[in-house]
Amino acid sequence: MQNPFDFSNYACQVRNFSRSLMSSGSNAAEISGRMHLLTIATERDLARFGDSSEISRVACGPGCGACCVLNVAVLIPEAVAISWFLQRRFSTEQLGELKTSLQELLSRTLWLDDDERLFLRAPCAFLDDLGNCIIHIVRPLLCRAITSTDPKSCHDQIAMVPLNGAPIVEMNLFQKRMIDIVYCELAGALEFLGLDCRPRRLSSAVLALLADPEMIDLYVSGEKMPIH
Numbered sequence: 001m002q003n004p005f006d007f008s009n010y011a012c013q014v015r016n017f018s019r020s021l022m023s024s025g026s027n028a029a030e031i032s033g034r035m036h037l038l039t040i041a042t043e044r045d046l047a048r049f050g051d052s053s054e055i056s057r058v059a060c061g062p063g064c065g066a067c068c069v070l071n072v073a074v075l076i077p078e079a080v081a082i083s084w085f086l087q088r089r090f091s092t093e094q095l096g097e098l099k100t101s102l103q104e105l106l107s108r109t110l111w112l113d114d115d116e117r118l119f120l121r122a123p124c125a126f127l128d129d130l131g132n133c134i135i136h137i138v139r140p141l142l143c144r145a146i147t148s149t150d151p152k153s154c155h156d157q158i159a160m161v162p163l164n165g166a167p168i169v170e171m172n173l174f175q176k177r178m179i180d181i182v183y184c185e186l187a188g189a190l191e192f193l194g195l196d197c198r199p200r201r202l203s204s205a206v207l208a209l210l211a212d213p214e215m216i217d218l219y220v221s222g223e224k225m226p227i228h
């Protein structure tokens with residue numbers, strides 16, 4: 001019989017890797033590169049240690065944005081990687097439109113708790129009209145942790161939220177747990193290194209960095225970022 005996966009040993013490895021990765025990086029390109037390495041390593045570990053038959057049951061994919069109505073928390077290096085990606089891939093006009101969408105979403109959702117946001121069903125500003133995530137390649141860790149095995153049940157459950165309360169959806173829990181570990185250990189590494197480790201709302205963190213890319217200097221110097 002196969003031994004169960006040792007999640008605490010994995011957490012220890014991720015802790016050391018994250019501390020070493022995040023101990024350097026003084027600009028957006030470097031911090032984005034380090035986040036890229038962390039996510040590549042996570043995807044590699046999922047493929048290596050996950051049960052392939054379970055992984056093949058994960059049904060999340062392009063065109064399904066059913067769960068993209070939830071509050072998403074990001075750590076600053078994740079927000080840096082997303083804003084860096086957008087600044088390189090999007091035209092000035094597209095960035096202007098995106099900033100307007102982010103601002104509108106923020107005005108509607110900033111003070112809502114998770115249940116209230118779910119009830120509102122306001123889609124993420126990064127979800128396009130076809131249900132695709134426009135930042136898929138750099139999407140937050142917590143978005144990667146949502147791993148439904150049945151998209152219909154996501155749609156049905158979220159539609160029923162006003163009646164039933166919190167939705168229950170079948171997920172690949174191995175993948176969720178691994179990515180949750182990576183997120184927590186990354187936050188722990190930032191704290192250990194004296195960097196801003198407080199989670200922020202995805203829309204507010206990315207909007208702030210798009211509006212003022214120089215704000216990254218505060219993060220590098222160990223200051224707290226003025227982001228809600």
Ligand code: SF4
Nearest residue numbers: 068124126127133143
């Ligand atoms: S970042 Fe992408 S995957 Fe995450 S909630 Fe927004 S659209 Fe969905």
